[in-house]
Amino acid sequence: MKFSASTLRLLSGAGIALLAGAILIAVGFFRHEVYITVDGSEPARHTVWGNTVSGALRSTDVRLSPEDRANPAPGTVLSEGMLIEVATAAPVEIEIGGGRLNLVSAERIPSNLIQEAGLQIFPGDEVWVDGVLVDPQVELVATRFLSLELRQANRVTLHRETGQQVLLGAGPTLAHALEQSGVALYASDVLVPGPTEYIVENLEVDHLPGTLVEIRQGADILHSRTAGSTVGLALASAGISLQGLDYSLPAEHEEIPDDGVIQVMRVSEEVLLEQELVGFMTEFQALTDVPIDTLQVVQAGEYGLQAQRIRVRVENGEEIARIVEDEWLVKEPVPRIEGYGTQITIQTLDTPHGTIEYWRAVEFYATSYSPANSGTPLDAPWYGQVFCGGNMQNGFVGVDLDYVPCGTPLYIPGYGFAVAMDTGAISGAWIDLGYLDKDYVPWHQFVTVYFLTPVPSADSIAWIIPPGNAR
Template sequence: MPCMRRLLFLASILLLMASCNSSVRPVTILDGGEVFFVSASGGTPQDWLQQAGLSLNPDDRLFYLGLPIDPAQPLPPASAYVLNIRRAVLLTVVTPDGTRLIRTAAVSVGQALTENDILLYAGDRLTPPAGTPIVAPMAVTYVPSKEVIIRVGEQSIESRTAAETVGAALVEAGIPPQGLDEPLPAESEPLPADGQIRLRRVYESLVIQQESIPYTTETQSAPDQPLGWQEIVQMGESGLALGRVRIRYADGQEVSRQAEEMTVVRPPKTQIVRNGTKVVVETLNVNGQNLEVWRVLDMYATVYSPCNSGIVGCSYGTASGLRAGKGVVAVDPALYAYLQGQRVYIPGYGFGVIGDVGGGYIIENKLGISRYRWIDLGFDDNNIQDLTGWVKVYFLAPAPASIPAILQ
């Protein structure tokens, strides 16, 4: 502040002197921390510098009214002039390609680099920053940026970065990876040579799924009750299991789902049933006939004949050795083992004997009907009746020595 006051005082004296001689103009020259005063009646700034005993080095600059001027060119008329000399200093520029020495009289770091054919971009890394004033020799670190194209979903973002890794480049571009996001290449990888970066936005959602656990049935025998009698001792209840399904999405599209282990939150409750096992023969009048019956079941009937049994050609043989035809009926092999030779009566069909086996599992798979509730009615080839459907089957006395549980 004292120097400034002194400068203003001296400049006022020069102006006063100039008023006494209109052809003489006061010139103030600032050279770093020194101030020089000369009186000029004409000439160029270069002449005034010589008059003050000053000279410019090749890289020095001379400023007038804040703008650089050519010392050899005269200035526009003015009542007084204030010139400022900026002495060139050494700038040591460190780049990835090596170190470069620059002598410059530029005002700022950015100006110095630009004037020396180093074009600066917003993504360049410059230390100190481009706007830093140059007041003395200094070192500058310069890392030029590279052009990158970042694709996020359907959007492409062009950017420049001096980052060393993909992750740092995404952060500089304002789109840092979050959560499960997947940059390609990976975050820790160096920038690709072609500048192409893809950022897949990845997230997961959890879906709770529930699954019913079927209950089992426990059967207890009731020897004092007749076949067909049934009592539910304990009602069964289905159990419940819960589990989570982890669904992963990338750029809005499902890419995977993983089901986690189910947890039983409510175990099933077993159903307990008592079935009668006592064989009781009853006399029933069916279609005007008195029948001695020990069991009556609703069964799903199909029909067949020797030349219409689902195989190529004709087959007259049966599992029992009887000739296939009217009066011979077939059941599932599991029933046949107990009921071979058992006489039955079916309204609309008449009397028959269980003498053959069939594919009850086919009916079970196709129609969802238990194979133990299926019967195949045999006919002669020239007298087939379509009795397909549910029928009542009367099992005639005597009963077999052993009654299978599936008939109890």
């Protein structure tokens, strides 16, 4: 078959177009943008040629050994923007029960590594990496060498007074196994064998928990445990010491009480020196050269001084005792001496009732009364009678008989002549002027009372008459 020149030119152009299209399809099929991370590094973007993960890795010079691991798998077809994670294998050493197993693996999850080594993890087992307890299900950071320790749990039987408890502990020591099992161990607890004992299978342990005590110091409360049986040992376990006068309830040598409560009493004593004034007495002295009813100070009084040595005891901040150990008189008090006059001079006074002769004149407070207003019941046998004898009449007055004896003749201006014949609820310089009911005159005032001659004997005179008061 023959073709014309124009036909040949048409066929040649079509062939070139088909070839160019095929080349473009091939380029688009083998060329991809992907991200590759090796052993957890930051993902790097690469333009790669190929249609599988293994081809992409070869185009970036990443060579996988048989133990290395790629994700997605090496035969996976590439997609645009795919993330390829590469974990390179590293030597792994697993220590178990004193022996060692070695393998090379790209695995970083401890439980999977242990399974690759043909081992199993059971409840209570522990995985340690470089001396640190790790979660066997958590992926580790990639390293060039990985060392694991599988501590297998052993059966431990804990015997107590309240019964026994079976634990699974990975050790290495008994204390660690108890902590792993959530058993609280206090410094006061007693373990046989001791807490540093290495764990072996079917270990039998006697556990004697310390006694729980409550130690009270005033308002402070401390809870502690002790292995001792006495109060003193319990305090020592809690780091509390009794000093000087301190004591405890119960005492140190006594057994710990059933309720575990111990009271610590912090005691201090202080010796005080205290002084107080001592009052002075007042003495009276007769002065023969001074007129009667005149007082003057012969000697001023002075306070004395008394000293005491006092021991004060304080327990837990509260004073509980104050004891006087000694006392003495530092300075004697000096009495006050008041002199009273005893010099009597007879004098005269003109009055509406004539001239009177008197030996003493004293100001009294005067009131008045009569039988009807004296407060005595009408049917009383003594109604209308006076204390010194006889019936009331004008001129009889009531006084304090300690200072004005019965029968003393008196003169009271505005009242007249009078005789001390009665008494009542009055004292000192108070006079109650007596009247018959029909003659009664009320009095409430101060008045001068004149003591008329003759002068009584000195031993019957009250030389000092105090101010009047109602009793």
